[in-house]
Amino acid sequence: MPPLGFERRVLDNGMEVYTALDRNTSNVAVQVWYRVGSKDDPQGRSGFAHLFEHLLFKATRNMPEETLDRLTEDVGGYNNAFTADDVTAYHEVVPANHLERILFAEAERLGSLVVDEDTFISERDVVKNEYRQRILASPYGRLFGLFMPQMIYQEHPYRRPGIGSIEDLDAATLDDVLRFHETYYRPDNAILIVAGNFDQAQLDGWIDQYFARLSAPTGPCPPTTWPSPTSPARVRRLSTPPTCRCRRWCCRGRRSPTTIRTGRP
Numbered sequence: 001m002p003p004l005g006f007e008r009r010v011l012d013n014g015m016e017v018y019t020a021l022d023r024n025t026s027n028v029a030v031q032v033w034y035r036v037g038s039k040d041d042p043q044g045r046s047g048f049a050h051l052f053e054h055l056l057f058k059a060t061r062n063m064p065e066e067t068l069d070r071l072t073e074d075v076g077g078y079n080n081a082f083t084a085d086d087v088t089a090y091h092e093v094v095p096a097n098h099l100e101r102i103l104f105a106e107a108e109r110l111g112s113l114v115v116d117e118d119t120f121i122s123e124r125d126v127v128k129n130e131y132r133q134r135i136l137a138s139p140y141g142r143l144f145g146l147f148m149p150q151m152i153y154q155e156h157p158y159r160r161p162g163i164g165s166i167e168d169l170d171a172a173t174l175d176d177v178l179r180f181h182e183t184y185y186r187p188d189n190a191i192l193i194v195a196g197n198f199d200q201a202q203l204d205g206w207i208d209q210y211f212a213r214l215s216a217p218t219g220p221c222p223p224t225t226w227p228s229p230t231s232p233a234r235v236r237r238l239s240t241p242p243t244c245r246c247r248r249w250c251c252r253g254r255r256s257p258t259t260i261r262t263g264r265p
Contacts, residue, residue: 022196027197029091029193030192034185036088038050044171053082054123071102077093103206107211187214
């Protein structure tokens with residue numbers, strides 16, 4: 001398999017840019033990754049990074065709501081995003097001749113997001129309904145979404161549910177949103193990736209035009225790394241009663257004490 005060829009550069013404002021040319025496609029993919037995830041949710045605001053992912057699809061100073069959908073879906077492409085423990089990423093795929101529009105839109109989301117009280121409340125309700133559907137209504141939603149992270153991680157913020165809780169979402173305010181955007185959504189905390197069919201010189205010019213003009217805040221970006229997660233386990237010894245004579249699989253071959261590890265005492 002041939003090596004994956006790409007070019008990397010760093011803009012003066014600290015934004016990392018990776019480009020990978022592929023002449024075998026008529027499309028282009030654009031991704032913007034931010035080094036902020038659910039582990040960076042403010043105290044008492046679990047689910048905030050995920051909530052903010054929703055808000056970034058709303059209006060900017062130069063784009064009304066749903067503009068990104070029109071720029072992608074109306075030309076046969078698509079857009080989406082996801083929030084993980086460590087990152088939040090936004091991605092689009094469109095025909096190559098629409099690349100400039102997507103770069104403009106992503107720069108707009110980074111540099112001039114507009115969120116008012118009505119939009120904030122509306123999207124908060126959307127996330128709360130997602131919580132009810134994915135966590136409360138799903139047969140194993142509480143197990144995988146809430147209980148397992150809390151069992152696996154003891155002190156690390158990975159133990160907090162990425163989708164948050166109804167209580168923490170209700171406690172969030174518009175000021176929290178604006179502060180979160182100012183803190184983490186900045187060029188020196190972002191990575192731009194463009195892959196597909198494009199002219200490299202033209203692409204570099206568009207990136208300079210739309211992204212290089214964005215200024216990074218004067219203060220340093222808060223650290224987004226934590227010590228490696230640990231899960232100190234308590235050892236608990238279990239033994240099958242000597243009088244047990246059942247032939248069920250759960251007791252078969254377990255006549256001697258069995259050691260298991262659990263994260264809880």
